[in-house]
Structures are given as C-alpha cells and as structure tokens.
Amino acid sequence: MHFLPAFLALGLGAFKHCVAAPSSTIHSNHVVHETRSVEPLDWFISHHPEAHKRLPLRIGLAQQNIENLESMLMAVSHPDSPEYGKHWTPQQVVDTFAPSEESVRKVFGWLKDSGFSKEKIKMSANKGWIQVDATIAEVEDLLKTEYQVYRHNESGEEQIGCHEYSVPAAIREHIDLIRPTVHFDHRPSPKSETKFKRAGDVGKSPGTGPKTSPTPIHTLPVSPGLADCDQMITLGCLRALYNVPEFKPRSLDKNSYGIVEFTPQAFLAGDLDLFFRNFSPNLVGVRPKTVLIDGAVVQTTNQSSNLNGESDLDLEYSMGLTNPQTITLLQTGDLVEGAGFDNWLDAVDGSFCTFEGGDDPTQDGIYPDPLPGGFKGPESCGIIAPPFVVSTSYGEEEVTISAFSATRQCTEYGKLGLMGTTILYSSGDRGVGGHNNGQCLNSAGQPANNGTMFNPQFPASCPFVTAVGATQVNPNSTVFDPEAACEQVIFSGGGFSNIFSVPDYQKSAVASFLTNHPPPYTSAQFNTSGSRAYPDLAANGANYVVGIDGKFELVFGTSCASPVVGSFITMVNDARLAAGKGPVGFINPAIYSDDFKDAFNDITQGSNPGCNTIGFNATEGWDPVTGVGTPNVAKLIPLFLALP
Numbered sequence: 001m002h003f004l005p006a007f008l009a010l011g012l013g014a015f016k017h018c019v020a021a022p023s024s025t026i027h028s029n030h031v032v033h034e035t036r037s038v039e040p041l042d043w044f045i046s047h048h049p050e051a052h053k054r055l056p057l058r059i060g061l062a063q064q065n066i067e068n069l070e071s072m073l074m075a076v077s078h079p080d081s082p083e084y085g086k087h088w089t090p091q092q093v094v095d096t097f098a099p100s101e102e103s104v105r106k107v108f109g110w111l112k113d114s115g116f117s118k119e120k121i122k123m124s125a126n127k128g129w130i131q132v133d134a135t136i137a138e139v140e141d142l143l144k145t146e147y148q149v150y151r152h153n154e155s156g157e158e159q160i161g162c163h164e165y166s167v168p169a170a171i172r173e174h175i176d177l178i179r180p181t182v183h184f185d186h187r188p189s190p191k192s193e194t195k196f197k198r199a200g201d202v203g204k205s206p207g208t209g210p211k212t213s214p215t216p217i218h219t220l221p222v223s224p225g226l227a228d229c230d231q232m233i234t235l236g237c238l239r240a241l242y243n244v245p246e247f248k249p250r251s252l253d254k255n256s257y258g259i260v261e262f263t264p265q266a267f268l269a270g271d272l273d274l275f276f277r278n279f280s281p282n283l284v285g286v287r288p289k290t291v292l293i294d295g296a297v298v299q300t301t302n303q304s305s306n307l308n309g310e311s312d313l314d315l316e317y318s319m320g321l322t323n324p325q326t327i328t329l330l331q332t333g334d335l336v337e338g339a340g341f342d343n344w345l346d347a348v349d350g351s352f353c354t355f356e357g358g359d360d361p362t363q364d365g366i367y368p369d370p371l372p373g374g375f376k377g378p379e380s381c382g383i384i385a386p387p388f389v390v391s392t393s394y395g396e397e398e399v400t401i402s403a404f405s406a407t408r409q410c411t412e413y414g415k416l417g418l419m420g421t422t423i424l425y426s427s428g429d430r431g432v433g434g435h436n437n438g439q440c441l442n443s444a445g446q447p448a449n450n451g452t453m454f455n456p457q458f459p460a461s462c463p464f465v466t467a468v469g470a471t472q473v474n475p476n477s478t479v480f481d482p483e484a485a486c487e488q489v490i491f492s493g494g495g496f497s498n499i500f501s502v503p504d505y506q507k508s509a510v511a512s513f514l515t516n517h518p519p520p521y522t523s524a525q526f527n528t529s530g531s532r533a534y535p536d537l538a539a540n541g542a543n544y545v546v547g548i549d550g551k552f553e554l555v556f557g558t559s560c561a562s563p564v565v566g567s568f569i570t571m572v573n574d575a576r577l578a579a580g581k582g583p584v585g586f587i588n589p590a591i592y593s594d595d596f597k598d599a600f601n602d603i604t605q606g607s608n609p610g611c612n613t614i615g616f617n618a619t620e621g622w623d624p625v626t627g628v629g630t631p632n633v634a635k636l637i638p639l640f641l642a643l644p
C-alpha cells in the first residue's frame, strides 16, 4: 500500500487554504455552506493574508441526479436486477449528472451581482468548475469569511484557509464546494526529495507499503513449489489457493485491465523479465501498454525498492496471472508535481473532467503544472476508454480529505461502475490504524500519536469501489488449509467509514457481523452508526516473491492482493466477453449476494490490530478484516457467466 504522494499545496502559490468569520459578518441571506470539522494538529495560524493578494477561487457546481446514483448502479450490478449488465454509455452518464443550466446561471448571476466583471469569471476547461479571479478581500466579502495563513510547525510551509464559509441561501443547492476554503491539507507539502521518501520509504514509515522483508532473497530455492507457499507466494501458490482454472483467453482484443501507478513509482523492465524468466517464461520481453497521464514518465533514473517495488509487484503478478492478456499501465503524474486519484479518473473518463470534474488542488495535480520543470501540457482528459478492471494499490486516510471532496470522487467511481468498470483499491496495511505510523484519531477526530479512535482509509471506504484486504497462508500450513487474516509484517486495513453511510448491498452483511460478533468497542472507537464498512473481499498479501532492482524480495501488503483480485475479475470478463456479454462492472452487489456465497472462502481466523487493540476479528460471514473472504475462481467464473 502506498501513501499517495503528497504534493499538495506545493508551489500553488496563492492556491491555498481559510478561520471562522465572526458570526456578526454573516449577512441575513447567507447560510453556512461548509465548516471544517477537524483542525489540523500541526498547523498554526500565522497571520491574516494581505487583502489585495489574489486567491484563485473555484466553485464546484452541484450535479443533477446524484442522489439516484446508488440505485442506478444497483440496477446494472445487482444479480437480481432485470437491468443487470446493461451498462451506460459515457453520454448517458454526462446527460444524467451534468450540472443544470439553472445552476450555471444562478451561480454566474450571484458572482455578477457581487461585483465581479465578466472577464473575471470563467468556466473551467472541465465545465463543472467556475473560476473567479479575485483578491482575498473580495472573497472574504463574497463568502462572508475570514482567511488566515497557517504555518506548519515543522516545515514552515504556509497554507491559506478559512474555517467556515457561507453562500446565499438561494444558491446553496447549486454548489457542491468552493476552493480554497475549509479543505485543509493535513500534511506539509513535501519537497520532491521528501516525496520520494514519503511515497514509499518502507523502512521508515511502516504504514506505507508494500513492505519488503528485511532480508531480500537473492536467489530462490530451486523453483519454489506449493510446499513453500507459507514462506514464499508465487503465481503457482495463488492459482492453487484460489482454485484458478487454466486461463485460455478468448477475448484478448476486447478485454482490458488497467493498473494505476503514481510517478515517481515505476517498473523496471529488467525486473519484469527476472520474474518472468522464473515464473512465466513466455512473458520475457513483454511489457504493459503504457498510457502516460499528465506528463507522466516511467522513470528509471532513481531506483530503489520504494520506487520500483509497487509497480514491479503489480505488473509481475497481474501480467503473470492473466498472461497473455495485455495489461494497461496508467502511469499518472509528472516528476515535479505528482498526481492524485482524480487525475487518473480524468484520463479514463472525459465526462469527469469535461463536465463535472473537479480536481482538487489540495489533493490532485493541477495541469499544466505551475511548478518549474513541470508538465506544461494540458491535463489528460478522457485520453483512453476506461479499462474494464482498474486496480490501484494506493490510499490515504479518510480524515485527510473533506467529506465533500471524498463524496465527489466517490460518485465518480460509481459512474465508472455504471459504465462497466470494476474499481479495486487496496484496503490499507495498518489494520484499524491510520496510514501514518498507524496513528489513530483523537477525540477531536485528528490523527494523533495517542489517538484511540480507528482511522479509516479512502478510497477503500467509498461504497462504489471494491476494497481488497489481505490474508496469509499460516506458518507451516499449506495452500489447502484455510488462510487467516494477514498478520505478518502488515495487518489488513478494515473498518467503518466516518463519511459514507452503509450501501444497500452491504446492509445485511454488516448488520449480522455487528449482531453476531459484536466488537467490544464503543462509538468512541469506531463509527457504530452502521456506516460503509470495508474491505469487501480479500486475497493473500504475505511473502510475495517480487523481482525488484535486479533481485528477488519478499513483499507484503494489500498492495499484493488488489492486482491479484483484478486478475481474477479480468478472467471473469474474458469469459463473459467470449459469450457475447459485457464486463461485470461493479461487483459488490453480486459478491455480497447469497448466490455467490460458494464462490468465496470465508476467512475466520486472525484480526486486524491497530490503535492499541486487536482490531476486528475475522469471523464467519463478512467481517471488516477480510470482507466476504477470498475468491474461488473456478466457482466465480460460471456464476458471473450465468448472469445476463
């Protein structure tokens, strides 16, 4: 699992963050639109910014019909639905969710009435945002707020933000969110040097992965066999564990499987070949089809386990398992600024960036990159059709993204599901603890060293993605024995969202877990209100043999599990495409249904410790450690194949 590289406020100059306006300044027709729920611990108010300083304001317009997204998605993804598999075209998605003309008109009107001339207001290239060229003083008046410059207590870095802002009651419903305002970046923006480290310094921050074993295995024992799977996972172990039938693809040209990597993480061709020579000889010399997003480079200048481990792992296993399916590498972000999740979304879904998109300058790369040496081209918008399956082994703490931003991004995954794409995210490697050294949340909801509240992971907590947890072959056990939740080097990320409510497809599974195996924790430890819980399913995440930087290393993490599950769904799609059907798209409603119970090995041993607790138990039935269990591919394929 990698911490999403945090480039954030870096160099975006005035594009920063806002403290509460004294309530006396709130005009009678203004209502509070957003308030920051959590004050960042390590940022302090430094001073009031100069009134004449420019603050590029972006107003994200509300989308139509978004409240119906879940039911629309269920209609095409629930096995009992007569509409199953009838995925939408991108145009249908656009027509359904684009901001209404009324929203555009009302917001423009408000800005004009507030004294902004036409030249100062423009629609962003992605029509969902209205950009306003304004000064601090003008924005403070417009939003009835007060901006402050915050300084990071260690790096000295500054951000501008407000605590709360207001908009006229009459236009509130037309606006999703306004930036920069309350969306505070909890992390200092790293210099490029720190970015390399933060993005994957395995040794130093064990919350970020994938983890490698302390002693790399330079030479494998004479081709490890099934007897060694408790110590070394290879393609053969996975095929045995998950009852994978021989893959004889019949839909290679139609099928697609994408793997997302964030620059500077990159694969090395030599590493792929090292792995293939040992485990999949006919793939020697074969490479993924690389799609470069937002000036991305597959850099080979700087090499280390941290820079190459994730990409090498993802490609060696996805290519190995789906051989000879071509894998699409979605390499995202330039070397200077990096990228966020919305950037790859933009690239596969023109409707996102063109119509209601919304890159978040505190979370995503903004292209053209304003930084020296950055990518000066336009952002990559809809440059390829979304692959049928996309696996991303990166994540962040849910608390680091505002509910509005998380929701906006999450609905985007839902729309990709509507169009027939399966979105997989690894569930995190710190059990119920947070990414950052396992930090948990304090009573104010901030990540803190002495925090005791569980710290969920995003995008895994989004109800429209499939979150993948990790299991292990127990020491001295074989692939024919039941696996347990992963308790070697990493713990399977799992828990309950503090943002998203429980989706329909998961309601009864979550309720029966809470009823039959009530965790001995209070609402001061996790969101007991019955929110979206994750992961959805799991696969092995311990002891993967991976060629990295010219040698084999053992790798651990939900990072391992996600591309493996993606490979299996790609096999399912191959069978469906060969039968003249469409891809499976969003799989959660199916995998939680009774009909699919047999297609999963329920995991009932182990737990996912964190926050000074043992975390949750893996139990009979769904649990917030291993989800519905690990796949039995030979059973999964015919079940999905039987659906329309």
Ligand SMILES: *[C@@H]1O[C@H](CO)[C@@H](O)[C@H](O)[C@H]1NC(C)=O
Pocket: 041, 042, 153, 154
């Ligand atoms: C910065 O703030 C964090 C969180 O309060 C604290 O742990 C850390 O010691 C502080 N560092 C300095 C240099 O004050």
Ligand SMILES: *[C@@H]1O[C@H](CO)[C@@H](O)[C@H](O)[C@H]1NC(C)=O
Pocket: 193, 264, 299, 300, 301, 302, 335
């Ligand atoms: C490699 O690392 C050096 C120093 O750490 C850095 O200056 C350079 O930008 C990096 N190059 C690439 C291609 O990542």
Ligand SMILES: *[C@@H]1O[C@H](CO)[C@@H](O)[C@H](O)[C@H]1NC(C)=O
Pocket: 448, 450
């Ligand atoms: C946690 O640490 C902070 C800062 O060191 C301290 O103010 C607070 O009282 C501690 N909380 C608990 C519950 O120990």
Ligand SMILES: *[C@@H]1O[C@H](CO)[C@@H](O)[C@H](O)[C@H]1NC(C)=O
Pocket: 475, 476
């Ligand atoms: C596994 O077997 C080895 C050799 O028989 C033994 O030394 C070791 O303690 C066993 N480990 C566990 C966890 O049972």
Ligand SMILES: *[C@@H]1O[C@H](CO)[C@@H](O)[C@H](O)[C@H]1NC(C)=O
Pocket: 497, 498, 499, 500, 501, 502, 527, 529, 530, 531, 532
């Ligand atoms: C629990 O989750 C719900 C969504 O189901 C959310 O509205 C609520 O704020 C969360 N509670 C806490 C304490 O975060």
Ligand SMILES: *[C@@H]1O[C@H](CO)[C@@H](O)[C@H](O)[C@H]1NC(C)=O
Pocket: 517, 518, 519, 520, 614, 615, 616, 617
């Ligand atoms: C896990 O299961 C054990 C054994 O059944 C039980 O004693 C313990 O309380 C459970 N812990 C949690 C967190 O559910």
